[in-house]
């Protein structure tokens with residue numbers, strides 16, 4: 082047996098169990114959900130709206146959920162008729178439909194830091210929110226409540242920012258032939274953005290399935306419809322760091338409203354009683370309990386590292402404020418399971434190029450207070466960690482004109498590794514590490530970029546552990 086207690090068999094077995102449990106949670110975690118809402122009056126439609134999780138479980142509402150026909154009004158280029166109007170469901174050939182389609186302008190997308198119009202990558206029409214209005218409300222028909230349940234489950238730590246707010250973003254039309262949007266991530270518009278919602282208005286079309294992917298798993302939302310079906314509204318929501326694409330539309334027009342989803346302070350959570358889920362029921366909770374009870378597991382204490390499954394929108398000022406409440410799905414579950422044992426858990430950006438380096442800091446500490454120093458020459462190895470984080474934050478703002486760094490490798494080379502021992506339970510894959518801004522986004526954003534985070538758990542020495550359960 083090894084003399085080094087951190088390499089004991091028990092230690093290794095516990096790390097192994099933790100890893101298996103976290104990976105299993107990641108593999109079954111929800112990253113997208115969707116449903117349908119009948120239009121009031123189309124009584125032969127399925128009676129209830131439903132929301133479908135990744136495991137295909139169907140959640141039906143007891144109360145009939147339906148919505149009024151959806152009106153869209155838009156600024157029309159026709160001087161004789163400056164406001165256009167269409168009421169959905171619409172049928173192919175409807176004059177209002179053709180006017181709406183022709184009022185749209187071509188939709189662009191973000192590639193690197195450029196706004197691109199390339200119809201081989203994205204062929205769609207768009208109206209900005211300044212150019213249209215609608216009576217459709219995703220709150221009134223229960224979509225936002227369903228999305229919050231699937232994508233923002235609240236557990237026990239009384240996060241203040243666990244409400245969900247939807248902000249309408251665009252009206253899009255994907256028409257045959259060739260309407261499509263190839264793989265991309267949705268560009269975050271602030272550090273509070275957690276997801277995207279797409280609402281498909283009833284208009285007959287074929288093709289145009291939305292594919293959403295995360296960690297090798299795929300969910301398909303195919304809203305093709307024909308005359309034999311009662312018209313309804315279809316919707317899907319997903320974490321916006323998930324890669325997704327709209328396949329080619331082969332006939333008709335696929336008309337959507339898109340919304341950005343933000344975490345906000347939620348009423349009811351402020352009192353600290355979210356209560357929806359019990360952290361003690363999380364599978365990971367028991368394994369952590371066993372871990373803490375083992376005398377030869379980190380007897381002198383130590384630090385565990387667990388790479389997050391999702392990427393997070395990062396801005397200079399506010400990301401510190403919103404995390405951990407903006408944690409997505411499985412990342413929140415892992416966070417909660419450790420927090421429920423009253424362990425210190427911090428969330429830090431992870432940077433690496435083959436090796437993994439951590440820019441260590443307590444995100445709550447005021448690193449802006451650190452005195453400025455000159456960083457010339459090779460002094461960067463000696464920088465205090467607070468300075469490293471400060472400089473990293475600057476670099477993460479890729480569009481910051483002050484930043485001298487051209488590539489991520491430059492930053493790593495300049496700042497050098499932080500030599501702190503971390504026992505990695507789950508490592509980030511090299512290609513996922515650091516400034517994981519999407520090469521293809523649905524827009525160019527100067528406000529926020531995606532970054533990779535890891536959870537770091539400080540395990541106290543055995544004699545200091547508070548062993549309850």
Ligand SMILES: O=C(O)CCC(=O)C(=O)O
Nearest residue numbers: 267279291327337339523
């Ligand atoms: O229409 C859809 O299903 C998704 C559209 C999309 O990905 C986007 O607008 O960014």
Ligand SMILES: [Fe+2]
Nearest residue numbers: 266267325523
């Ligand atoms: Fe998108």
